[in-house]
Amino acid sequence: MSKLQSCVAIAMLTLPLAGPTFAETVNQTLPPRVAQALKANKIESSALSVVMLPLNGGGAPTFINADVSVNPASTMKLVTTYAALELLGPNHQWKTEFHADGPIENGTLNGNLYLKGGGDPKLNMEKLWLLLRDLRANGVETVTGDLVLDRSHFVQPNLPVFDDDGNDKNKPFLVGPDSLLVNLKALRFIARNDDGNVKVIVEPPIETVRIDNRIQALPKEKCPGWPDIRYNPIEDADGVTVVVTGKLPAGCSGQTYLSLLDHQRYAAGAVRAIWKELGGNILGGDRVSAVPKDARMIARAYSPDLVEIIRDINKYSNNTMARQLFLSLGAEFRNDADRDDSMAAQRVIRQWLAKKGLISPHLVIENGSGLSRAERVSARELASLLQAAWQSPYAAEFISSMPLAAVDGTMRKRLRNTGVAGKAHLKTGTLNTVRAIAGFSRDSEGKTWAVVAILNHPRPWGASSILDQVLVSLYNRPSSENTAQR
Structure with a gap:
């Protein structure tokens, strides 16, 4: 041969x-x-x-x-x-659920509210908003207990953190997986100069993300394709403060995406931000725990098909x-x-x-x-x-x-x-x-x-x-x- x-x-x-x-x-x-x-x-x-x-x-x-x-x-x-x-x-789908461990009376859940993640890869803000709307439709307005996150669906491996020669750890493409992955853990920062009034807005408006706006307003000129805006996050025990610096001409804007919070803080913060906009209130704190066996499911959302x-x-x-x-x-x-x-x-x-x-x-x-x-x-x-x-x-x-x-x-x-x-x-x-x-x-x-x-x-x-x-x-x-x- x-x-x-x-x-x-x-x-x-x-x-x-x-x-x-x-x-x-x-x-x-x-x-x-x-x-x-x-x-x-x-x-x-x-x-x-x-x-x-x-x-x-x-x-x-x-x-x-x-x-x-x-x-x-x-x-x-x-x-x-x-x-x-x-x-x-x-046609495989993932599901995300709210559970309660207490009775609901006159719009008040007398107990804890559990958010159980099922590993949905696409639980974005719109889907979370609809799920919280469903929660409201089921008679819940005020929660007397805690917001409890159930992140037990995955048994996570202990893998090395990827570092492609000094990549910024806050870039969204480096976000790791989680049983309760919300909105890919991305924060959208928008900087705008409205006739000399420079604003920096973050979406979703999570309370533990604070803005220190130090952007210099410039006179009106041609807007740059890539505005000279820099974001420097400083973490502390209560969250993160983002110092925003640079220069921005009048009438111009720019935006960027960053991942600054861990999965627990982001998920809880996003839920609280939307719930507040819907007129709801959660009196307790945030913690992580599994849903008790005797808790009952009160709202559920499905992911798109595979x-x-x-x-x-x-x-x-x-x-x-x-x-x-x-x-x-x-x-x-x-x-x-x-x-x-x-x-x-x-x-x-x-x-x-x-x-x-x-x-x-x-x-x-x-x-x-x-x-x-x-x-x-x-x-x-x-x-x-x-x-x-x-x-x-x-x-x-x-x-x-x-x-x-x-x-x-x-x-x-x-x-x-x-x-x-x-x-x-x-x-x-x-x-x-x-x-x-x-x-x-x-x-x-x-x-x-x-x-x-x-x-x-x-x-x-x-x-x-x-x-x-x-x-x-x-x-x-x-x-x-x-x-x-x-």
């Missing part, structure tokens, strides 16, 4: 048995324009892993550094979201929601041998992959979001997963959850004015030393390919354009007739 035939045999054995029948040749050479782009950016070809598999037509599959263990960054979300679709089902959740995760690469989904898999299938829900999720995903015939020795999942230095996969393993997803009953839901090239999500500004625009659904991945894309793309003949391109390099400058060139080269590949003639 020749060396080329051996490579073909190995490639076929490591792909799902349900996949299409490929040509007798395998491409192991980078497209010329991709090789040129690597050279122009002074990145060696060994840093780039590429796999392209034809899914509904002829064409030679491509394998470049396909079996190298690499950090996939956020393309790891494809593993988590596809597993969730098949294991939880596309298909909407994975759309948010993949289109906008939402790390917190991905981690929330990963732990939800663990909580759903946890057994006595699992130390925590991360361990349970890892176990159930590996079992699911094995049932599909997808053996993935390089796969390492830490939190399921790709926001990790530990997570690993090979390009072949990820492409094989995409090939299996193409055959899944939920293929349409999975594919449509990914950004559409040059149209929306994290791909909205890429591949414009190319043949790929509007013809590829691709998940992106970005860390300081990683650039990645993975998903489904069409060639000029309308045939669909599973594509994975992952670059791991200490200085990945220009890497996004390199990965885009992989897709452009695939789109412009020689036609089937020309290939046959050669």
Whole structure:
């Protein structure tokens, strides 16, 4: 057997048995324009892993550094979201509930009010407002006892805090998961200069977040795209004081999102802020405890279906929601041998992959979001997963959850004015030393390919354009007739 035939045999054995029948040749050479782009950016070809598999037509599959263990960054979300679709089902929902341990008489709950989290990845302010409206509709106006938060749904793992070379810990994309995740724990700060009167507003208006406004008002001029406004949070025992400095011309405004409170303070503060606006009152304090067995449920809210959740995760690469989904898999299938829900999720995903015939020795999942230095996969393993997803009953839901090239999500500004625009659904991945894309793309003949391109390099400058060139080269590949003639 020749060396080329051996490579073909190995490639076929490591792909799902349900996949299409490929040509007798395998491409192991980078497209010329991709090789040129690597050279122009002074990145060696060994840093780039590429796999392209034809899914509904002829064409030679491509394998470049396909079996190298690499950090996939956020393309790891494809593993988590596809597993969730098949294991939880596309209409899976999470629930959040209010419980009471005392009687309700004349608008007064004589007891404690419990808010039980169920791991909802998308419990935003609108949904919380509706849930509190439902509480009012059920006869509650004043609570004589405490606001008690039940955050026991997840068994949380003890994972290292991610630090991508000094990222600001207050950035919302670093928010970790929680059984009672409210509004992704984000605070929106809005600075406005109304004719010399500078205001700084925070949403939601949580009482433990105080503003020290030191912004200098400037005369009216052209509003800057990025106003010179800086937020310096100072934590204390009662909450956090945000010192706001900078300069803002009259008639201009700017906003930013920060995560400054822990999950307990944020959830309690958001509930109290909305409840106060609704005319309600909670006389007691805030604490964390499980709902007593004899308490009764008085209001409940359901999350959107899983298909909407994975759309948010993949289109906008939402790390917190991905981690929330990963732990939800663990909580759903946890057994006595699992130390925590991360361990349970890892176990159930590996079992699911094995049932599909997808053996993935390089796969390492830490939190399921790709926001990790530990997570690993090979390009072949990820492409094989995409090939299996193409055959899944939920293929349409999975594919449509990914950004559409040059149209929306994290791909909205890429591949414009190319043949790929509007013809590829691709998940992106970005860390300081990683650039990645993975998903489904069409060639000029309308045939669909599973594509994975992952670059791991200490200085990945220009890497996004390199990965885009992989897709452009695939789109412009020689036609089937020309290939046959050669």
